[in-house]
Amino acid sequence: MKFKNLLLILISVPTIFFGQQLSRKVLDYEKLKIVEVYCDSSTIIDLERAMVAINEYQSERGVEISKSIFDKNQSCPQIFEVYAYSLFRNGKWFEGIDILEKGIELFGAAPELIKRRSEMSIEMGQMGIGEKVVDGNSIYVSGKNALAYDEKQFKEENYKSALLDLIYLKDNYGRPDEAYLIGMVNQILGNYEKSSEAFETLLADEEYMTISAYNIADNFMSLKQFDKAEKEFLNLSILYPDEPEIHNKLAELYTFKNDSVKVKDYKNKSYYFSNIPSFAELEYNNENFELLNFFSNGSVSYKNKSEKLKSIYKTKNQSYTIDVCLMILKLHANHGNGLEDDASNILSQIGLPSIEKTHKLFRSNISTCTITYLADVMAHVKDSASWELLVAFLPTIANMPMTLIAPSVPEKLLLFNERTGLVEILKVIKPLLSENQDNSADPMSQLGSFNQFVYYYPLKKLKQKEVLSVAKVLNYTDSELEKLKEKIKK
Secondary structure, X not given: OOXXXXXXXXXXXXXXXXXXXXXXXXXXXXXXXXXXXOOOHHHHHHHHHHXXXXXXXXXXXXXXXXXXXXXXXXXXHHHHHHHHHHHHHOOOHHHHHHHHHHHHHHHOOXXXXXXXXXXXXXXXXXXXXXXXXXXXXXXXXXXXXXXXEXXXXXHHHHHHHHHHHHHHHHHXXXXXXXXXXXXXXXXXXXXXXXXXXXXXXXXXXXXXXXXXXXXXXXXXXXXXXXXXXXXXXXXXXXXXXXXXXXXXXXXXXXXHOOOHHHHHHHHXXXXXXXXXXXXXXXXXXXXXXXXXXXXXXXXXXXXHHHHHHHHHHHHOOXXXXXXXXXXXXXXXXXXXXXXXXXXXXXXXXXXXXXHHHHHHHHOOOOOHHHHHHHHHHHHHHOOHHHHHHHHHHHHHHHHOOOOOOOOOHHHHHHHHOHHHHHHHHHHHHHHHHXXXXXXXXXXXXXXOOHHHHHHHXXXXXXXXXXXXXXXXXXXXXXXXXXXXXHHHHO
């Protein structure tokens, strides 16, 4: 359970002057009659293709597909929604919003269009005038390249627009996700009491009750009602003793209350639980806290850390050793000094008993370098569940943002089982080669293929004849085979 803000990640394009005020159109949904029209099955299939492209960080392709549908057919709201979303994800914010507004004018207060509009408005409020997210990559602009609006006013106007959309959806459809977002947007705008009113409606909702209680406590903090905030956060800390966000908030609270002892205690707990795997059986105590500090301290030599880890391996029980090794890998504070190699080697030596927790860490939010180390452990232990996990992960690498270092899972898959691993890698590569051929002249589409080299690099070590033979069995076309040869040679 994480307690960070869970925000979901209509105007014509104006003539822009520096620092101008953004004015979002206010739509009176109550006066707009809903025209209930549904797309036919073939259109739905085509729209799904566009959404798949977007979700795979190929927004240019998504725009191409959805525009071709839109240009020929404007018979249902989903066409407007998908085309608008494709444009938006491609960085064309105002064009996307304009398409949504045209859809609302045509079909009335269609909830899917209003919902999408609120999500776009929230993202514009979050990003401001100098940042956009295109195909998973954050693109920053400044100066004359930034949107020429007043930053603060731009954000507020978009949040206020989203709020009106969300209130309409909540009042007419009564869905909890809109109530949650109303609470979050009001919190961002500084309307703390209105924010708490929205969250209070969710305290009986199983999915939202905990995060709502957290945000109500946070609102008490912002209103300087520290005793009320303390009561709520302490209750949450009992329910979730290993949740770092709660401890961090309590440290912040006791800063206001000038209680330095408690500030230090809760800061230490927040730091500890932020770096210890949630499933680890390493209780919070002085010994374990000092161990975490020791392995995360950059001034401690690799030799001393390595000796300490070896001592733990020799003298502590197996479960404790596994937890410490996974803590080191999760920390990602010893990259390049050899300690992470030591930890992964120990896990491999322990073998099958280390696999369950290795899988749990692999599935969590960790660095891509840590994924590589965990994949190495799985490749050496060779458990069948590990194979399934690695194969399932393999396609996700192709669509990782270029800001991430691609994990070497293909290489580890070959280490696990060279012949079968080759088959699985080539299965993933085949559609990528076709896409690369179609879009080779498009620099934006090439951003999405930035990390694909990790598929081809380990194939260089294999006999090309064998690689091509397996590719032929997988029905590679002649053009795909030629492209594969080029990729392996690079």
